Amino acid sequence: xxxxxxxxxxxxxxxxxxxxxxxxxxxxxxxxxxxxxxxxxxxxxxxxxxxxxxxxxxxxxxxxxxxxxxxxxxxxxxxxxxxxxxxxxxxxxxxxxxxxxxxxxxxxxxxxxxxxxxxxxxxxxxxxxxxxxxxxxxx
Ligand SMILES: [Zn+2]
Ligand SMILES: [Zn+2]
Numbered sequence: 001x002x003x004x005x006x007x008x009x010x011x012x013x014x015x016x017x018x019x020x021x022x023x024x025x026x027x028x029x030x031x032x033x034x035x036x037x038x039x040x041x042x043x044x045x046x047x048x049x050x051x052x053x054x055x056x057x058x059x060x061x062x063x064x065x066x067x068x069x070x071x072x073x074x075x076x077x078x079x080x081x082x083x084x085x086x087x088x089x090x091x092x093x094x095x096x097x098x099x100x101x102x103x104x105x106x107x108x109x110x111x112x113x114x115x116x117x118x119x120x121x122x123x124x125x126x127x128x129x130x131x132x133x134x135x136x137x138x139x
Contacts, residue, residue, distance in 0.1 A: 003062050011051055012037060019070040024058040025049045031061060031070035038077065045048035057081045090137035 004020045005028075012033035019031035027049050029037075034056070038047040046055045058081075059074045 002060075003064070005079075019061065019065045021059045021061040021065065021070075021074055023049055023051050023056045023060075025054040025056065027051045031059075031065060031067065031074055034059060035070070035073045047073040048078075059138070 002022075002024070004017050008017075008028060009015060010017050010020075010028070010030045010033055012029055017028060021029050021031045021034065021048050022028050023034070029050075034047070037050060038056075041047055046057055048055050059077055061071060061074055065071060
């Protein structure tokens, strides 16, 4: 569904949608209206949805939206707060997992080394003991 529900009105201007676009929180606004709300606050930060207060990171216009100015604004908004920010956040969220993964790998590697060293030690000890034994029982 890439268009606002029928008989729904823009919650910002309370009239029919012009150049409707859907925010990532699934609420619809006129492209112009949501851009006005955004510019009303700090443009260096994503605006929050006037309805549910969730930060808007994506604004998707309908296929029928042909208003070039609105489309350009939405595009720059999405570039600012859309995928780039999301992927960075995603990275931050993935980081602890990556770290534990790396630490786990190192631990396994370390254990491996210790294990090999232990086997070597036992082997050498066995050889040494057999040498001692031979010396004791030798002619
Ligand atoms: Zn509106
Ligand atoms: Zn919302």
